[in-house]
Amino acid sequence: MSAELSPIEKAKFVAAKRASDMVENGMKVGLGTGSTAAWMVRCLGERVRQEGLKIKGVPTSTRTADLAREVGIEVIALDEAGWLDLTIDGADEFDAELNLIKGGGGAHLQEKIVASASDRMVVIADPAKEVAHLGAFPLPVEVIPFGWKTTRKLVEEMLEGMDVLGRDVTIRMNGAMPFVTDEGNHILDLHLLRIGNPRQLALVLNQVPGVVENGLFIDICDTVVIGHGDGRVELRDVAAGSVQQDSMEFAESENLFKDV
Numbered sequence: 042m043s044a045e046l047s048p049i050e051k052a053k054f055v056a057a058k059r060a061s062d063m064v065e066n067g068m069k070v071g072l073g074t075g076s077t078a079a080w081m082v083r084c085l086g087e088r089v090r091q092e093g094l095k096i097k098g099v100p101t102s103t104r105t106a107d108l109a110r111e112v113g114i115e116v117i118a119l120d121e122a123g124w125l126d127l128t129i130d131g132a133d134e135f136d137a138e139l140n141l142i143k144g145g146g147g148a149h150l151q152e153k154i155v156a157s158a159s160d161r162m163v164v165i166a167d168p169a170k171e172v173a174h175l176g177a178f179p180l181p182v183e184v185i186p187f188g189w190k191t192t193r194k195l196v197e198e199m200l201e202g203m204d205v206l207g208r209d210v211t212i213r214m215n216g217a218m219p220f221v222t223d224e225g226n227h228i229l230d231l232h233l234l235r236i237g238n239p240r241q242l243a244l245v246l247n248q249v250p251g252v253v254e255n256g257l258f259i260d261i262c263d264t265v266v267i268g269h270g271d272g273r274v275e276l277r278d279v280a281a282g283s284v285q286q287d288s289m290e291f292a293e294s295e296n297l298f299k300d301v
């Protein structure tokens with residue numbers, strides 16, 4: 042890699058590299074989905090090749106499973122793994138409490154199950170993902186195909202009573218057809234602009250018939266690793282009930298860029 046990498050891709054890469062260094066021999070690791078998570082999978086593949094790192098990876102999508110196999114990571118199913126040591130994944134937004142919006146890639150159902158079955162969830166992000174309030178990014182909600190228009194109506198009605206700024210609900214499309222997730226479902230994108238009470242919304246949304254899972258991750262993420270285009274990395278950790286901050290220069294970041 043590479044001189045051609047944009048600052049945003051470098052930021053994603055250094056976050057992914059820092060988080061992949063948290064993985065230890067023998068671990069069972071949840072592998073997230075998306076462009077940042079793809080860097081992490083490549084970094085882990087590099088460690089498997091270079092250091093003989095022995096891990097079992099549980100992918101959160103068919104895309105990630107394909108990439109993990111391609112880079113030499115042993116892939117197992119969640120039910121084979123049972124419980125995971127660590128999950129590393131990207132996010133569309135994170136706030137000061139490390140609550141997240143996920144599902145921009147349409148994989149939040151598997152991602153939430155995998156992260157919830159892990160000792161620790163580490164999110165890797167570029168600085169643009171940090172927000173004061175969740176909701177500028179449309180909130181993905183996975184719904185079953187049966188009666189999805191009715192489910193959308195029920196979601197719209199439910200939103201009337203919620204502390205949100207916008208209430209538009211759109212079906213995610215793939216060309217002329219509704220997008221289909223790995224589980225064969227569709228995605229509603231909720232254009233809320235600002236979510237006043239993410240915890241309440243996450244609970245209420247999942248009570249609407251037809252909704253399978255929403256993309257709000259509340260109290261699931263333990264650490265956010267924020268990469269910067271110049272190689273700096275910041276860590277936000279939930280410790281003793283509050284978020285601690287740490288910052289470091291990524292040693293030899295230029296060499297790391299060349300390695301990938």
Ligand SMILES: O=C(CO)[C@H](O)[C@H](O)COP(=O)(O)O
Binds near residue numbers: 073077078130144149
């Ligand atoms: O939740 C996700 C997929 O369902 C992704 O983690 C999220 O969309 C971030 O993706 P990227 O790293 O490409 O910005």
